[in-house]
Amino acid sequence: MADLSVSFAGLRLRTPVVVGSAGITGTVELMKRAEDAGAGAVVMKSLFAKEVCRVAPTPRFRILRRGSGVQRSFVLYSYEQASEWGPERYAEEVRRAKEALSIPVIASINCLTPEEWLSYSALMEQAGADAVELNLSCPHGPHLMEGHDVTREMIEMTRLVKQARCIPIIPKMTPQLNNPPGVAVALERAGADAIVAFNRFTGLEIDIETERPIMHGGYAGHGGPWALHYVLRWLAAMYPALSVPLAASGGVSDGEDVVKAILAGATAVQVVTAVVVGGYEVIGRMNEFLLRWMEQKGYGSVLDFRGSICERIVPMEEVFREHVLRAQIEEQKCRNCGLCMRICIYDAAQPADGAYRVVPERCDGCGLCVELCPTKAISMIRR
Numbered sequence: 001m002a003d004l005s006v007s008f009a010g011l012r013l014r015t016p017v018v019v020g021s022a023g024i025t026g027t028v029e030l031m032k033r034a035e036d037a038g039a040g041a042v043v044m045k046s047l048f049a050k051e052v053c054r055v056a057p058t059p060r061f062r063i064l065r066r067g068s069g070v071q072r073s074f075v076l077y078s079y080e081q082a083s084e085w086g087p088e089r090y091a092e093e094v095r096r097a098k099e100a101l102s103i104p105v106i107a108s109i110n111c112l113t114p115e116e117w118l119s120y121s122a123l124m125e126q127a128g129a130d131a132v133e134l135n136l137s138c139p140h141g142p143h144l145m146e147g148h149d150v151t152r153e154m155i156e157m158t159r160l161v162k163q164a165r166c167i168p169i170i171p172k173m174t175p176q177l178n179n180p181p182g183v184a185v186a187l188e189r190a191g192a193d194a195i196v197a198f199n200r201f202t203g204l205e206i207d208i209e210t211e212r213p214i215m216h217g218g219y220a221g222h223g224g225p226w227a228l229h230y231v232l233r234w235l236a237a238m239y240p241a242l243s244v245p246l247a248a249s250g251g252v253s254d255g256e257d258v259v260k261a262i263l264a265g266a267t268a269v270q271v272v273t274a275v276v277v278g279g280y281e282v283i284g285r286m287n288e289f290l291l292r293w294m295e296q297k298g299y300g301s302v303l304d305f306r307g308s309i310c311e312r313i314v315p316m317e318e319v320f321r322e323h324v325l326r327a328q329i330e331e332q333k334c335r336n337c338g339l340c341m342r343i344c345i346y347d348a349a350q351p352a353d354g355a356y357r358v359v360p361e362r363c364d365g366c367g368l369c370v371e372l373c374p375t376k377a378i379s380m381i382r383r
């Protein structure tokens, strides 16, 4: 049987699938649900030094762009706040979690001054946390909202906390960077034991009736299955540049996504939105899928395929650019809706006898009509 266990920042995880930091890991009882569902570790809801962030407004969740039949494209737009607790009470919960759970418990802190980073991380260490995530990346937290130099602070605070603590230190990056691999390398040099890529994007949704921001009236975090591709893209660029392990975070919705994140270089895969909207059971299904996929492929361990996609990324100069394919419409399947004609900028789809057909010499072979045809009547063939 394939072995799902991985070593992440010096911690042994029974599976790479980790429940990431959010309200779903806010208490021991919730973390226990994650453990019972099969999680390899839990990252606790963040403790913020900035006290105003500890009180949540209501409501604070909206599902945007919920398309029937396109369920994988929704946006979870939310303004969930920090843990409601101050440092002492939070540390007490870490202690309780360590007693109640057998999987690693990773604390998460969000501080503003060097003194806070040092004292909060010390409290977490004393309370028995297996590691600490440094969260300077909350999409509506003080670092991004108040114009901090997030990259510089993240590197400096990683160095500071690492020098002072014995437990693993895991900075969590914002996705809002122009050079994530460069930042990840700097974090590794600063002493990071692992890196989380990424937190969510900051965002804004507007009610056009009231002409105001929805919900609490400010910016919010937004994420969803769509974010996966951004995460995979940067994991694949970061993995070859790093020695420390990466945790994927962003858009992982099912077992296939877990496999993709590992292929792109992740050692651990954090899941939040999928649990928020689907319940903790999604974790078990991810583990089952991963196990089955590894067995089908003949992989004994996650290390057998981690990061294997990286060397298969084709550089820009080597992309095959010859137009050897063109579209073809199967008349029997065509319902004559005309969508292909409306969207084809090459005028290659033309009406013919109650259906549409492709004019071969006009077709550029771009493949868009194949993707959009509602009856799947179009396919690509060699010219």
Ligand SMILES: Cc1cc2nc3c(=O)[nH]c(=O)nc-3n(C[C@H](O)[C@H](O)[C@H](O)COP(=O)(O)O)c2cc1C
Binding pocket: 020, 021, 022, 023, 045, 046, 076, 078, 080, 081, 082, 083, 108, 135, 138, 172, 198, 199, 200, 223, 224, 225, 227, 249, 250, 251, 252, 270, 271, 272, 273, 274, 276
């Ligand atoms: C409701 C909600 C609350 C979150 N709270 C935190 C938090 O307190 N600390 C943190 O580091 N990340 C927090 N996150 C970010 C998640 O840990 C995760 O990095 C992000 O949502 C991307 O993963 P996903 O696509 O699986 O949700 C939160 C996300 C959501 C949706």
